[in-house]
Amino acid sequence: MILLTGGSGLVGSHLIYDLTASGERVRALKRKSSRLDIVKKIFRWYNPTGYEEQFEKIEWVDGDISDIISLREALKGVKKVFHCAAVVSFIPSERPWMLKINIEGTANLVNACLLEGVEKFCHCSSISAVGRPDTGTWVDESLIWKTSRKNSYYSISKFGAEREVWRGSEEGLNVVIVNPSVIIGPGDPYRSSARLFTTVKNGLRFYSTGATGFVDARDVSKAMKELMEKDIVNERYIVNSENMSYKALFEMIARHARVKPPFFKAGPLLSEAAWRLEKVRSIVTGSNPLITRETARSANSNFQFSNEKIVQDLNLSFRTIEEAAHNTAGFFEMFAEEGKVR
Numbered sequence: 312m313i314l315l316t317g318g319s320g321l322v323g324s325h326l327i328y329d330l331t332a333s334g335e336r337v338r339a340l341k342r343k344s345s346r347l348d349i350v351k352k353i354f355r356w357y358n359p360t361g362y363e364e365q366f367e368k369i370e371w372v373d374g375d376i377s378d379i380i381s382l383r384e385a386l387k388g389v390k391k392v393f394h395c396a397a398v399v400s401f402i403p404s405e406r407p408w409m410l411k412i413n414i415e416g417t418a419n420l421v422n423a424c425l426l427e428g429v430e431k432f433c434h435c436s437s438i439s440a441v442g443r444p445d446t447g448t449w450v451d452e453s454l455i456w457k458t459s460r461k462n463s464y465y466s467i468s469k470f471g472a473e474r475e476v477w478r479g480s481e482e483g484l485n486v487v488i489v490n491p492s493v494i495i496g497p498g499d500p501y502r503s504s505a506r507l508f509t510t511v512k513n514g515l516r517f518y519s520t521g522a523t524g525f526v527d528a529r530d531v532s533k534a535m536k537e538l539m540e541k542d543i544v545n546e547r548y549i550v551n552s553e554n555m556s557y558k559a560l561f562e563m564i565a566r567h568a569r570v571k572p573p574f575f576k577a578g579p580l581l582s583e584a585a586w587r588l589e590k591v592r593s594i595v596t597g598s599n600p601l602i603t604r605e606t607a608r609s610a611n612s613n614f615q616f617s618n619e620k621i622v623q624d625l626n627l628s629f630r631t632i633e634e635a636a637h638n639t640a641g642f643f644e645m646f647a648e649e650g651k652v653r
């Protein structure tokens with residue numbers, strides 16, 4: 312039996328789909344408030360004729376990664392764990408909650424796995440938990456994450472979570488960690504990286520000057536699944552398909568969503584002004600800011616991520632981001648025709 316956390320999210324839903332498609336028995340931890348309708352829609356998108364039967368095979372259990380009792384209960388009889396639950400947020404008011412869920416929640420799960428004798432644990436981390444070079448733009452797994460004012464709170468939370476996983480490995484848990492770049496794939500259009508797609512589709516006018524790595528959600532799932540099947544332990548892998556500018560990505564999304572691409576360049580100076588204005592607007596209106604200092608700065612930074620290690624160890628070939636954008640646009644279009652996804 313496999314336990315998966317975060318099954319109602321972008322990564323988790325793709326992973327449950329792949330695991331159930333290959334006949335694995337999957338128990339998925341969800342919260343009472345978790346929405347499973349989008350997971351079902353994702354199943355339908357990939358398997359239009361057999362999705363209901365496949366979806367029924369999942370054993371959903373209620374729990375929370377901040378509640379160790381629910382974790383121990385969910386782990387009964389489980390041999391392998393995929394940990395995809397986390398808070399992905401750049402909103403300042405959500406920082407304390409995000410740090411708690413991502414770091415303490417991971418510690419709780421690692422401890423429960425040690426107590427319940429789990430055989431192998433796959434943790435979904437992020438490129439934000441990998442170090443950055445002092446000079447140049449090339450990033451691989453060997454770089455050490457350093458404390459810096461430039462780190463976002465999300466990055467701090469993901470690095471803290473990884474430390475808990477490495478601590479678990481010191482205490483005897485077999486672990487493997489993936490560090491995906493920005494994930495493109497079908498999901499809740501108002502959540503996590505799927506929001507990028509929605510923002511461009513809704514007529515984003517500005518593009519930033521930065522560049523980063525992007526990867527198809529299906530390839531993140533494939534990498535996690537294969538790493539757990541192979542005899543690989545205590546390793547971490549950057550999971551990235553292509554490095555490209557945000558401008559190129561936005562143009563690609565706009566083409567697939569059949570909307571106009573963003574046309575105003577928002578360089579560092581304009582972005583600095585924009586997040587400050589957004590901060591004032593969010594205080595006055597009480598709503599969440601659309602741009603924050605962290606998102607503005609990261610959208611103007613420029614890094615490239617190596618996928619050499621995972622390509623070599625798994626012989627993995629990645630889908631292009633063009634394919635990822637096509638798949639995601641198709642999903643959103645199909646469900647927009649059936650009425651709003653949310």
Ligand SMILES: NC(=O)c1ccc[n+]([C@@H]2O[C@H](COP(=O)([O-])OP(=O)(O)OC[C@H]3O[C@@H](n4cnc5c(N)ncnc54)[C@H](OP(=O)(O)O)[C@@H]3O)[C@@H](O)[C@H]2O)c1
Nearest residue numbers: 317319320321322342345375376396397437493494503504
């Ligand atoms: N999306 C990206 O571009 C990206 C890139 C690199 C790494 N990652 C990592 O990939 C993982 C999955 O991200 P995602 O994009 O799939 O995010 P997502 O779509 O926002 O999904 C997050 C999942 O975590 C669950 N969750 C949150 N708090 C929880 C709690 N206290 N207890 C139990 N479950 C909880 C959510 O459940 P509810 O449905 O109940 O809220 C949801 O299933 C995260 O570790 C993230 O850091 C994401």
